[in-house]
Amino acid sequence: MNIIINNPYRQLGVYSNSPIKERVANHNRLKAFLKVGKHVDFPLDLSQYLTPIDRTSESVAQAEASLALSNEQIKYAQFWFMKATPLDDIAFNHLFAGNMGEAINIWMKKDSASSLQNRIVCALIQEDYSNAIACAELLYTQYAVQFVLAIVGKEDNTLSESIALSFIDVLCEEIASDVILPLITNDTWKSHVVEKSVKPLIEQIQSVIEIAKSSRGKGATARYNAGVKLMKDTAGLLQQLKVFSSETDLQYQMIADKLGLEILQCGIDYFNEADEPDAAYKAMQLQSYAMTVVVSKTVKDRCKENVDILKQVIKNLPPLEIFAEDKAIKEELRKFHDEFYSFKGCKDALFNCVPFIVSIKSKLGIQNKYYIEISTLIANILLGFVIETFNSHVNDELKNMLQKNEKETLVSLMWMLRFCWNIIVNIERLDTSKEFQTNRLSPNENAIRKFIAQLDPQFDIKDIRNIAIRSIKGYLVEPFLQQYVNTWYSQQRAILMTVISGFSVNPFQNYSTSRDIYAEMGVRIPPTQGFMSEWEHEDFIDLRTEEDYYNECKEIYAKKELSNHAYNNYIEKYPEGKYLKEVQSFKDTLKYESYLYEKYKETISSCKDYIKRYPNGWYLSSIKNRLDDLIFKQYKSAHNLEEYIVQYPNGRNVSKADDLLFEQYKLTNRLKDYLAHFPKGRNAHEAENLLKKKNDSVMWIVLIFIAILFFLVLYSLYKTVLLM
Numbered sequence: 001m002n003i004i005i006n007n008p009y010r011q012l013g014v015y016s017n018s019p020i021k022e023r024v025a026n027h028n029r030l031k032a033f034l035k036v037g038k039h040v041d042f043p044l045d046l047s048q049y050l051t052p053i054d055r056t057s058e059s060v061a062q063a064e065a066s067l068a069l070s071n072e073q074i075k076y077a078q079f080w081f082m083k084a085t086p087l088d089d090i091a092f093n094h095l096f097a098g099n100m101g102e103a104i105n106i107w108m109k110k111d112s113a114s115s116l117q118n119r120i121v122c123a124l125i126q127e128d129y130s131n132a133i134a135c136a137e138l139l140y141t142q143y144a145v146q147f148v149l150a151i152v153g154k155e156d157n158t159l160s161e162s163i164a165l166s167f168i169d170v171l172c173e174e175i176a177s178d179v180i181l182p183l184i185t186n187d188t189w190k191s192h193v194v195e196k197s198v199k200p201l202i203e204q205i206q207s208v209i210e211i212a213k214s215s216r217g218k219g220a221t222a223r224y225n226a227g228v229k230l231m232k233d234t235a236g237l238l239q240q241l242k243v244f245s246s247e248t249d250l251q252y253q254m255i256a257d258k259l260g261l262e263i264l265q266c267g268i269d270y271f272n273e274a275d276e277p278d279a280a281y282k283a284m285q286l287q288s289y290a291m292t293v294v295v296s297k298t299v300k301d302r303c304k305e306n307v308d309i310l311k312q313v314i315k316n317l318p319p320l321e322i323f324a325e326d327k328a329i330k331e332e333l334r335k336f337h338d339e340f341y342s343f344k345g346c347k348d349a350l351f352n353c354v355p356f357i358v359s360i361k362s363k364l365g366i367q368n369k370y371y372i373e374i375s376t377l378i379a380n381i382l383l384g385f386v387i388e389t390f391n392s393h394v395n396d397e398l399k400n401m402l403q404k405n406e407k408e409t410l411v412s413l414m415w416m417l418r419f420c421w422n423i424i425v426n427i428e429r430l431d432t433s434k435e436f437q438t439n440r441l442s443p444n445e446n447a448i449r450k451f452i453a454q455l456d457p458q459f460d461i462k463d464i465r466n467i468a469i470r471s472i473k474g475y476l477v478e479p480f481l482q483q484y485v486n487t488w489y490s491q492q493r494a495i496l497m498t499v500i501s502g503f504s505v506n507p508f509q510n511y512s513t514s515r516d517i518y519a520e521m522g523v524r525i526p527p528t529q530g531f532m533s534e535w536e537h538e539d540f541i542d543l544r545t546e547e548d549y550y551n552e553c554k555e556i557y558a559k560k561e562l563s564n565h566a567y568n569n570y571i572e573k574y575p576e577g578k579y580l581k582e583v584q585s586f587k588d589t590l591k592y593e594s595y596l597y598e599k600y601k602e603t604i605s606s607c608k609d610y611i612k613r614y615p616n617g618w619y620l621s622s623i624k625n626r627l628d629d630l631i632f633k634q635y636k637s638a639h640n641l642e643e644y645i646v647q648y649p650n651g652r653n654v655s656k657a658d659d660l661l662f663e664q665y666k667l668t669n670r671l672k673d674y675l676a677h678f679p680k681g682r683n684a685h686e687a688e689n690l691l692k693k694k695n696d697s698v699m700w701i702v703l704i705f706i707a708i709l710f711f712l713v714l715y716s717l718y719k720t721v722l723l724m
Helices: 008-012 020-035 057-066 070-077 086-096 100-107 113-125 129-142 144-152 157-174 177-183 187-213 220-244 250-273 279-293 297-316 320-338 343-364 369-393 398-404 406-429 434-455 478-501 514-524 546-559 565-573 580-600 604-613 620-637 641-647 654-667 671-677 684-723
Strands: none
Touching (some): 008 057, 008 070, 020 057, 070 157, 100 113, 129 144, 129 157, 129 177, 144 157, 157 187, 177 187, 177 220, 220 250, 220 279, 250 279, 279 297, 320 343, 320 369, 343 369, 369 406, 369 434, 398 406, 406 434, 546 565, 546 580, 565 580, 604 620, 620 641, 641 654, 654 684, 671 684
16 A cells, blocks of 8 residues: 555654654654665665665655644554554564564454554555454544554544544545445444545546537537447446445436436437448447446336337348448339339339349348348339339220220330330349248239230240340330331231220229239230240349359369350459459360360371370360361262271261262162162162162063053054955
8 A cells, every 4th residue: 555655654764653753863864864875774664565665855854744733643643553562562573573474463462552553554564454444443443542642642532533534535545445345344434435435436427428418419420439438437437336325326326327318318319320331239239238227217218118119120120241232222222212113213223233132142142031031122112113004004094095096005005014024024033032922923923924925825934034144234125016016006906996895894893903904904905916026035134143153164164164155254244253263264274175176186196196195185075076077088088988987887977978978879870889888878778769769660661661562563463454
């Protein structure tokens, strides 16, 4: 303790009850020695227990001045040794010899003002505060008068009554009130410590609260920082306050509620003004802490209400890592709904959301609940627009509109259907919830599908999730429709008007839902064949992630496919992608394999060399085909295709060789020779047919010749008979 180490009595080398003349004598001695630069030691320096003392002329003079008043003498005497009895002499001999334990044992033999005081000082040096306080309670309740008399030389009731609390005050200042309080058994002392400690703590907490309040109106960051600082700066103070007071104490309740409410308000202000993705979480940190601080039920309820609201907000928040994507998607949907609620706006919103959807999918995974929820949200909004658009065209007014302007109405209707179907197909590509697919998408999709199929019987309903993805955004349906309608209109007008005029009653009056109306209209409207032609070649969203592109590259590489397409797609889409080096190495490998192919493909010997050198080469199959082509060419040039077929019966050019030989044998009228050489050749059957036809022709010629001869003979006989 500082009051012991730098005690004025220690500076002067005297006991607290030493005669004034001894104190003055030591003072003069110290001045003289210090003046000539000499060091002076006293037994009461007690350097074996305390930090060595550093005496200067100024410190010695200050020590003497500190003992000028009676109350100051008492204050410092409470923390220094005194010698008043023969037992004290014996005990100090042990103390000076370095045996404090034995000195304490001697002082414990008989209680007196001096023995208790000396035991207090020893206990404080040893940091045995419990024993020090126990001795102090005994000293100041039974020997206070004697103690004062020994120090100041006279009785002083005022000093005798106040020294106990003065002692406690010094302990609280040097050690800490929260350490001292549990060790005190005297109720008066306890009350004093509590009263003396609580007030400054409350004042400090109040001061920090006022500093936090000063941040109001200075922005979200200022309020958050103020709240965090308020938490940190008051945590220790509040903990100390709990030591001296309980939550049932009115003072504690008031300051705790005030503190908690300001922290709560910091959180509220921050959340209301902040744009950070983790604003709700940071605000929750403040508000949750505030709820643990406040005491009264009313204030606790208010904190709980705000915390519950924030919990619900957090529950609905996207994961922090995709906060930016979520914000961008919702901004696109807002713009679509508020500013561009049209065909083009719908499609733009969808395609503009795709990069953010892909990013979310890449970060969270395709099975992630939030990814499915945000995809379903997009799909729901777009499907709502499709349904609204469809209903705006297919309704009670359709009959009248067709009667007024058939051509324009049908063009508009077909344009709308092409658009609606494209959006539905794209919605199918989104990873939406099963509930949405079953209860919302599927019924409406089927209704529109049936309606289109009735208008265009050629409408080919393919697996729309497997439609090829196009890379260029944007398509034009209207020019095609206009061109189509010009042809269609003249042919279908009569049929159309006949069917429409056949509505003797309102066709919609018996149906309760628009879905029923779709189905009914699908029956009533006549075929408009061909207007949905090639719908599968329009634009469709691509939700493949970088991993998907990379996996495609890996798969192609593993199969040794001879195409750069997948590699180029990845490199173009992710020029700084995390798999760029690997994909580039795939591409470089293919490039090197292509180089080898070009190098070895020219001659028969080089092809054979490639096969020998690179039995696992990517172009092994191509080289083998190339080798066969070169060999075939060689045999063909040598007019020895028969040998080629014999030597390479499984060659890929055997059929070609067979065809060439067949033509040669046919031209030279040697089909029998062809059949003799190639009885199982691919043209053997045709050769047999040709020979059969040839033989049949000869036979008919012979028969005709015989018939002619027979006729001539008959004719000759006939003339002979006539001449006779």
